[in-house]
Amino acid sequence: MLLLAVLAALPFFISLNDYIPLIENKLSAKIDEPVTINNIQLRLLPTPHINVNDVMVGVEGDLKLARVVLTPDIFSIFKSLYVIKDIEIDALVINQKAINRLMKFTKEASSPPHAKPQFRVGRLSFTNAQLNLGKLYFGPFHANVNLDSNGKLLEASLATVDSKFRALIKPENLNYSIVASAKNWTLPYEPRFNLDELSLLAVATTNDIQFSKVDAKLYGGTANGQMAINWRKGLKVNGSVDVRQVELEKIAKILSSKTHVSGQVTAKPVFSASANSIEHLMQSMRLEASFDVQKGVLYGVDIQSAATNVIKQGTTGGQTNFEHLSGYFVMAKSSYQFSKLKITSGTLSVEGNVNISHKKELSGRINTQVKVAGISTIVPLNVAGTLDAPRLHPTAATMAGAALGTAVMGPGVGTSVGAKVGGWVDDLFGKKKK
Numbered sequence: 001m002l003l004l005a006v007l008a009a010l011p012f013f014i015s016l017n018d019y020i021p022l023i024e025n026k027l028s029a030k031i032d033e034p035v036t037i038n039n040i041q042l043r044l045l046p047t048p049h050i051n052v053n054d055v056m057v058g059v060e061g062d063l064k065l066a067r068v069v070l071t072p073d074i075f076s077i078f079k080s081l082y083v084i085k086d087i088e089i090d091a092l093v094i095n096q097k098a099i100n101r102l103m104k105f106t107k108e109a110s111s112p113p114h115a116k117p118q119f120r121v122g123r124l125s126f127t128n129a130q131l132n133l134g135k136l137y138f139g140p141f142h143a144n145v146n147l148d149s150n151g152k153l154l155e156a157s158l159a160t161v162d163s164k165f166r167a168l169i170k171p172e173n174l175n176y177s178i179v180a181s182a183k184n185w186t187l188p189y190e191p192r193f194n195l196d197e198l199s200l201l202a203v204a205t206t207n208d209i210q211f212s213k214v215d216a217k218l219y220g221g222t223a224n225g226q227m228a229i230n231w232r233k234g235l236k237v238n239g240s241v242d243v244r245q246v247e248l249e250k251i252a253k254i255l256s257s258k259t260h261v262s263g264q265v266t267a268k269p270v271f272s273a274s275a276n277s278i279e280h281l282m283q284s285m286r287l288e289a290s291f292d293v294q295k296g297v298l299y300g301v302d303i304q305s306a307a308t309n310v311i312k313q314g315t316t317g318g319q320t321n322f323e324h325l326s327g328y329f330v331m332a333k334s335s336y337q338f339s340k341l342k343i344t345s346g347t348l349s350v351e352g353n354v355n356i357s358h359k360k361e362l363s364g365r366i367n368t369q370v371k372v373a374g375i376s377t378i379v380p381l382n383v384a385g386t387l388d389a390p391r392l393h394p395t396a397a398t399m400a401g402a403a404l405g406t407a408v409m410g411p412g413v414g415t416s417v418g419a420k421v422g423g424w425v426d427d428l429f430g431k432k433k434k
Contacts (some may be wrong), residue, residue, distance in 0.1 A: 016040040033057050048074055063098040066091030085122045085330065087186040092129040096277065099133075120151055131188075134279045160185075169204075178202040178209070190282055193218055194421050196274075207232040210237070221246030221264065229329070235281060238272040248293060261386060263296020286332045293325040304348050306369040306392035307379040316391045321345055331339065333352035341366065352383075360387040 019390030020037050027035040049071040057063035067090040073083035123146055130139035139372040153176070156169040167180035181200035201213035214222045223246065227239030249262035269289035275281045302318030309315060320343070327341040336356040343350035352366030364383040370375060378421040385391035 011155045016042055030058070034059055037215070045181055047071060049148060058097065063200075064091075064093045065089055077184075081120055083122065085121070086125065087121055088125045088127070088235040089129070090124055090127045090292050094129065094131045096133050120149065121147055123147065128294075135282070136189045136278050167200075169280075172203065174205075176204045178204055191251075193254060195252065214239075214241070215276075219247040219250045234274060234276045235278060236272075236274045237281065237285075240268065240270045243269065255330075260294060260299055261293070261325075262299075263293040264392055265291055265293045267291035267329075269329075281332065286330075290328050291326065293322075295323060296325060297321050298325075300341075300388070301390045301392055301394065303343070303366070303368055303381075304345075304370060307370045307377075315393065316385065316389060320348075322348075338364075343374075352381050356387055362386060362390055425426060 015272075017039050023040075024035050024037055035059070036054075036056045037052060041051040041053070043049050043051060049069055052068040052070065053066070055065040055068060067088075068229060069086075069090075070084055071086040071088075072083050080351040084365065092360040120267040123144065125144040125145070126141075128140045129143060130141075131137065132139075134273045135407040138160075140161045141158055142161065144155045146154040148154050148371060150331070153169075153171050158167045158169075159165065164185040165180070165182040167178060169176050169178050171177075176199065180198070180200040180202075185195050185198060187193050187195065195218050197217040199213065200211060201214045202209050202211045204210075208228060214223075214227055221244050223241050223243045225239055225241035227237070230236040244266050245264045246266075247262070249267045251265075252260055252262070265358060266290045269287050270284060271287040273281050275284045294413065298320040300317065301320060303320045305318060306315035316343050322343050322345040324344045328339045328361045330337040330339075335358050338356075341350065341352050341354060347370060350366050352364060354362065354364035354366070356362060362383050362385050366381050366383060368379045368381055372380060379394060381392045381394055383390070395408075
């Protein structure tokens, strides 16, 4: 008992803080970056270890470590190869500058070919770590990295603190295999979809990562696909997804504060992006897909009302219930194009094209087929307004024809016939006008 008491008390009489300036200077010179350390503590129980607290690297403290615990192999002190059995790092914060520095440190610290290593690390562990790259935030998470006697990876595991996401990494020939899964997890990057389940299989190299399997369950449906990420020169992403029976309203709420459409969507999007940093990745994203939506609602506009009240200057508000909505979608440079649109809802049938600018302004034209007073009529409508306040208004020829028909034959039949004639005029002379 006396010996244990002495061992426990001894570190308090041995101060390592006097060595901090020397250690800081040597580390700074080694990595060519300023290094600051708050304090260093020696502990002998339960096993001899050293606590290094509040470490910051870089002028602005880009790399921060709240606490580093070094557990050496005492018996290796007298050998040519010094062994650190375990390095525990607590509350590591990783940002883009820190990643750049870590890559630089790794490159500079690597031993020349045939050089004999001076020390070896058996295990690295991280607790409460965070990856914060601006729009991409992942964490807090725990991770363990086990190395063999040559310092090569045996296995690495990672899990979020709430255990919603887990990943296992193992060497595979010259690459690394990755198996990951998640439940009730939110994507760490925009758009931040909530996933009921996620399963990933991937192979990583020093330059890229290839996801051969991306299977997810979300919002009542499924998404299955493949994806590749390359960071050799800048950052490049590409892939494809097969989306089936996903509730569109819940996705729309994440993309916009207001709900614009609902229904179950099936689509096969193909996407790609290229940028110098992850901050600008979404701005360069291009996505295109054919899509099909069943039994939904278009909010903010009543197409039936707009097509049957062509005397009015424009119609806004209301909603359009539909049985089927399909078309082709392209997203590029924060703008959206919907082409080959087809909407069916009872006696209403719609075809056309709609564009949404990066300012959320609407443009385009749709041809609506409706029945007025028992007569089937095709009414061209221009699309205007904004995404939050869409507006439909008849073309000039349609309004003129409807007004003339109403004057000659009266409302109802006259309006319908006049609008139909106006539509013919548009088809003959205004095909290029959108």
